[in-house]
Amino acid sequence: MRVLLVEDHQDLARPLLRVLAQDRYDAVWAKNLREAYAHLAEAEPDLLVLDVMLPEGEDAGFELADELRTAGYSKSILFLTARDAVEDRIRGLDLGGDDYLSKPFDISEFMARVRALLRREGPTKNAVFERGALQVNLALRQVFWSEHEVPLTNKEFALLELLVLQPERVYYLEELVERLFPQADSGFITVRMYVMRLRDKLSPQTIQTVPGGYRFGL
Amino acid sequence: MDFRNRLLVGLLVLALGTAGWQLGLGYWSFKDSLDKDLQGDLAKYMTLTEAALDLEGPYPTLDSAKLPSTSELQGRIRLSKEGQVLLEVGGPFPGINPDWLRHTRNLPTGHVLEVALSQRDHNLALRDYLRASMVSLLFSLVFAILLAILLRRYLMRPLQSLESATESLARAHFPEPLPIFGRDELARLTGSFNRMVGKLRRAMEREKSFTRYASHELRTPLAAVKANLGAARQGVVTSDELIQVVENNLTQMENTLNGLLALARGLGKPSPVQISIFLEELAETLPEAAQKRVCINAPAITLELPREALAGTVRNLLENALKYSQDTVYLTLVKGDPFHLVVRDFGPGVPQETLKRLTEPFFRVHPDLPGTGLGLTYARQVAEALGGNLELRNHPEGGFEATLVLGVPRA
Numbered sequence: 001m002r003v004l005l006v007e008d009h010q011d012l013a014r015p016l017l018r019v020l021a022q023d024r025y026d027a028v029w030a031k032n033l034r035e036a037y038a039h040l041a042e043a044e045p046d047l048l049v050l051d052v053m054l055p056e057g058e059d060a061g062f063e064l065a066d067e068l069r070t071a072g073y074s075k076s077i078l079f080l081t082a083r084d085a086v087e088d089r090i091r092g093l094d095l096g097g098d099d100y101l102s103k104p105f106d107i108s109e110f111m112a113r114v115r116a117l118l119r120r121e122g123p124t125k126n127a128v129f130e131r132g133a134l135q136v137n138l139a140l141r142q143v144f145w146s147e148h149e150v151p152l153t154n155k156e157f158a159l160l161e162l163l164v165l166q167p168e169r170v171y172y173l174e175e176l177v178e179r180l181f182p183q184a185d186s187g188f189i190t191v192r193m194y195v196m197r198l199r200d201k202l203s204p205q206t207i208q209t210v211p212g213g214y215r216f217g218l
Numbered sequence: 219m220d221f222r223n224r225l226l227v228g229l230l231v232l233a234l235g236t237a238g239w240q241l242g243l244g245y246w247s248f249k250d251s252l253d254k255d256l257q258g259d260l261a262k263y264m265t266l267t268e269a270a271l272d273l274e275g276p277y278p279t280l281d282s283a284k285l286p287s288t289s290e291l292q293g294r295i296r297l298s299k300e301g302q303v304l305l306e307v308g309g310p311f312p313g314i315n316p317d318w319l320r321h322t323r324n325l326p327t328g329h330v331l332e333v334a335l336s337q338r339d340h341n342l343a344l345r346d347y348l349r350a351s352m353v354s355l356l357f358s359l360v361f362a363i364l365l366a367i368l369l370r371r372y373l374m375r376p377l378q379s380l381e382s383a384t385e386s387l388a389r390a391h392f393p394e395p396l397p398i399f400g401r402d403e404l405a406r407l408t409g410s411f412n413r414m415v416g417k418l419r420r421a422m423e424r425e426k427s428f429t430r431y432a433s434h435e436l437r438t439p440l441a442a443v444k445a446n447l448g449a450a451r452q453g454v455v456t457s458d459e460l461i462q463v464v465e466n467n468l469t470q471m472e473n474t475l476n477g478l479l480a481l482a483r484g485l486g487k488p489s490p491v492q493i494s495i496f497l498e499e500l501a502e503t504l505p506e507a508a509q510k511r512v513c514i515n516a517p518a519i520t521l522e523l524p525r526e527a528l529a530g531t532v533r534n535l536l537e538n539a540l541k542y543s544q545d546t547v548y549l550t551l552v553k554g555d556p557f558h559l560v561v562r563d564f565g566p567g568v569p570q571e572t573l574k575r576l577t578e579p580f581f582r583v584h585p586d587l588p589g590t591g592l593g594l595t596y597a598r599q600v601a602e603a604l605g606g607n608l609e610l611r612n613h614p615e616g617g618f619e620a621t622l623v624l625g626v627p628r629a
Contacts (some may be wrong), residue, residue, distance in 0.1 A: 005547065009438050009439075009441075009442055009584065010442075011439070011442035011446065011463045011466060012438060012441050012442040012444075012445055014449075014455070014459075014463075015442075015445040015446045015448065015450075015454070015455050016445060016449075016453060018449050018454035019448070019449050019452055019454055021512075022452065022454050043589055047311040053430075053431075053434050055585040055586075058427070058430060058431065058434075059225030059307055081434075082433050082434040082435075082436075082437035082441070083429075083430055083433065102437075102442040103437040103438060103440065103441035104437055104443075104445075105441065105444070105445075105447055106444070106448060107444070107445050107448030107452070108448060109449075110445075163309075171290035
């Protein structure tokens with residue numbers, strides 16, 4: 001899951017990026033609008049964490065959200081801001097924000113909201129996903145097969161998470177590359193490699209091959 | 219009773235009073251002239267009667283040829299002596315009766331001559347007059363009420379809109395500018411009300427923006443410290459990193475708080491300040507490397523100034539110059555009226571389009587560099603409070619120049 005954090009204060013961005021990375025999210029940081037546009041052009045994030053006051057202006061975050069929604073961005077937006085006035089919250093939510101967290105906040109609350117917003121993307125609303133012998137704890141970022149924990153790398157987990165969040169959906173190879181390995185030179189091969197590894201670690205049926213892509217197979 | 223109704227009632231009472239007064243005055247003058255006529259007639263009648271009276275004979279007689287017809291005049295005459303009626307003409311002599319006006323005269327012969335004239339017609343005419351006046355008063359009343367209502371509407375229209383606008387202002391909703399009719403006092407009042415609302419709105423917006431920025435500047439470092447603590451607890455931030463973050467952000471919060479407090483505190487009392495010594499002492503509080511780059515050129519004059527506020531201001535200007543340039547910074551006091559304190563550096567200056575925004579609270583040309591964005595706001599506030607101003611410009615020969623114009627008298 002790709003999370004784009006737009007925050008101009010480095011001392012705040014760093015711990016957020018670290019805990020996001022620890023929980024196996026693909027977290028990228030933009031410290032101003034210019035960098036945010038560059039990252040957005042690269043790959044669409046599953047969640048946009050957006051500071052409202054940016055170097056470009058006191059409402060730059062709101063303006064970016066508005067622009068993205070107008071352009072058709074449909075994934076979640078979490079506003080992260082020092083402005084907690086009711087009218088600011090209303091404005092943020094009306095502009096297409098999905099949640100609003102005012103500074104200062106507790107880092108565990110931040111992570112809980114990130115998880116909740118990402119779960120909202122798919123039909124899987126629970127923090128724990130269970131199907132057959134597979135159990136995925138999306139909050140603790142752990143995977144169990146027949147009640148035994150299976151250690152996964154960050155990218156393996158990210159791929160599995162994407163599939164279980166929308167278990168009925170088919171993901172085309174191009175989309176998986178764009179969402180999981182936007183910077184990879186040979187993305188298709190990388191995705192195939194990760195699919196193989198997951199099938200090895202869990203069971204061959206876990207991921208089903210369909211023409212042009214993959215879907216969850218259990 | 220509200221103002222409108224008081225005005226309405228006042229107008230009505232005024233209209234009624236005027237109409238009543240006119241009616242009373244008309245009635246009185248009509249009655250007076252009728253009374254005078256009648257009295258005149260009566261006196262004349264008495265004189266004629268007296269002349270027509272013949273008291274020579276054994277019985278008194280009246281020569282009716284010398285009198286106007288009694289039926290025409292509806293006059294009555296009675297002659298009596300020692301309580302005995304001797305002669306009665308025109309009918310029985312009336313007693314005390316409002317329809318009759320009577321006159322009595324004692325004749326030298328001992329006779330009492332009484333004459334009376336009917337004032338029935340006279341009273342009827344007065345009654346008619348009164349009735350007609352009452353009807354006209356009633357019409358006047360109705361007319362006055364209608365007029366008062368119309369007037370009230372016409373006069374109250376601007377007041378009503380002012381009232382509702384003031385009410386909405388009191389509930390902190392800014393009303394739209396009110397339309398101005400005419401050029402009278404109400405129009406002027408409406409105009410100044412509109413201006414007041416405009417000024418209030420701008421002041422509130424400035425205040426809101428200031429609070430937004432202040433809250434951002436204080437909460438962001440707080441959020442950074444809190445997030446780093448949380449991350450450190452999860453083991454993804456080392457204690458060295460945490461200490462560094464806490465140190466940086468505490469300093470930033472402290473600087474912002476100091477800047478905000480300086481803005482809120484005001485100037486303090488002016489005292490005599492010997493400028494050249496003051497500037498030298500100020501430069502000595504800078505770090506050593508910075509001290510070497512400051513070149514002071516000020517005459518030994520003494521001005522009446524608030525020392526702390528001036529020190530804060532000059533220090534802000536000097537620190538900016540030292541931060542954004544590498545070479546010598548010149549600090550010069552130019553004598554004149556008013557005095558100019560000029561801080562000049564030879565750095566890159568600022569983008570021309572940001573010049574006007576430099577003194578806005580929390581505005582920073584380089585948000586990446588440390589700073590609070592409050593220094594120049596404070597400098598401008600101090601300069602303006604001293605009756606001067608702060609002039610900022612990119613020097614035509616390169617570098618940046620900040621001029622503090624000091625509108626203060628020599629001590």
